Amino acid sequence: MDKKNRRDNPLFAAGLVGGLGLQVAICIFLGYFLGSSLSERFGGGSGWTVGGILVGLAVGLLSGILLVKKVMEDADG
Numbered sequence: 001m002d003k004k005n006r007r008d009n010p011l012f013a014a015g016l017v018g019g020l021g022l023q024v025a026i027c028i029f030l031g032y033f034l035g036s037s038l039s040e041r042f043g044g045g046s047g048w049t050v051g052g053i054l055v056g057l058a059v060g061l062l063s064g065i066l067l068v069k070k071v072m073e074d075a076d077g
Helices: 011-041 047-075
Strands: none
Touching: 011 047
């Protein structure tokens, strides 16, 4: 009998997509929080907040890409 591949499971795909979304959302929230804290400490209006959100988005997307790459490598081997 053929062993079913883990990537063929729809629950695995749904979990991966949900995990990616949660990971990006948490990074954006942490970036917002850090930017707001820096804005209150150093002034400068909302520039720190927007910068924090953008950095959080970039970190979230990069970590999502690395997670998908890891999952794809594990599935191949």
